[in-house]
Amino acid sequence: MWRTSCGERTLDGAEARAFAEALPCLLDGTWWQSQPYVSRAPEPNTQYTGRASGTDRRTLAGMEQERVQDMVELKAGESAPTFSLKDQEGRTVSLADFKGRKLLVYFYPKADTPGCTKQACSIRDAAMQFAAHDVAAVGISPDTPASQKKFDGKYHLGFPLLCDPDHKVAQAYGAWGKKSMYGKTYEGIIRSSFLVDEKGKIMQVSYKVKPEDTVPNARAALDAG
Numbered sequence: 001m002w003r004t005s006c007g008e009r010t011l012d013g014a015e016a017r018a019f020a021e022a023l024p025c026l027l028d029g030t031w032w033q034s035q036p037y038v039s040r041a042p043e044p045n046t047q048y049t050g051r052a053s054g055t056d057r058r059t060l061a062g063m064e065q066e067r068v069q070d071m072v073e074l075k076a077g078e079s080a081p082t083f084s085l086k087d088q089e090g091r092t093v094s095l096a097d098f099k100g101r102k103l104l105v106y107f108y109p110k111a112d113t114p115g116c117t118k119q120a121c122s123i124r125d126a127a128m129q130f131a132a133h134d135v136a137a138v139g140i141s142p143d144t145p146a147s148q149k150k151f152d153g154k155y156h157l158g159f160p161l162l163c164d165p166d167h168k169v170a171q172a173y174g175a176w177g178k179k180s181m182y183g184k185t186y187e188g189i190i191r192s193s194f195l196v197d198e199k200g201k202i203m204q205v206s207y208k209v210k211p212e213d214t215v216p217n218a219r220a221a222l223d224a225g
Helices: 013-028 060-065 114-125 127-132 145-155 168-172 211-224
Strands: 002-004 007-009 084-086 092-094 102-107 135-141 161-163 176-181 184-189 192-196 202-207
Touching: 084 161, 102 114, 102 211, 114 127, 114 135, 114 145, 114 211, 127 135, 127 211, 145 161, 192 211, 202 211
Parallel strands: 102 135, 135 161
Antiparallel strands: 002 007, 084 092, 102 192, 176 184, 192 202
């Protein structure tokens, strides 16, 4: 049974399976309207019962608390892991390219999804503030160059969007981890951001960062010196 403030409806077998497949995206904020299961994202207090969950009356808030992550987190003062990845134009971009400058490195689950768009546009809008501190920015996700280019073009982001299809760089930064929900385990991007100094040392780390907090967290670290 799918319950919201608008009413309830029993899920058939196919819908229940579709819901189970869509659940990771619902939790990560990467659900978008073209995905199967429902015509719009559920409300935050939506309750699910029956075969889709295997447990009665579970809320999305409760589900979020049960997410399991399996990763090693980096800390301020450590060296930022090196990377060399293709950007949206097919050019190779490396951490070493930014030596002598500060760099905001952030990981996002999927291009052109609501949370990722909000995060990327906030970084775009802070470009002048970052320039005053000589801070560059790169976004990293498992997307293809074509998807990254479309994302960049749609929102005029203006900074490199790097492709990490095998998520090796995400793993090195602790931004890829296991999650478990309703007995189903899956792996995915842990939305995270890292401010790296001119010598390649991590100044500030934000794991499980909210899209709207990426820029404020980096600015606070810059202001703190």
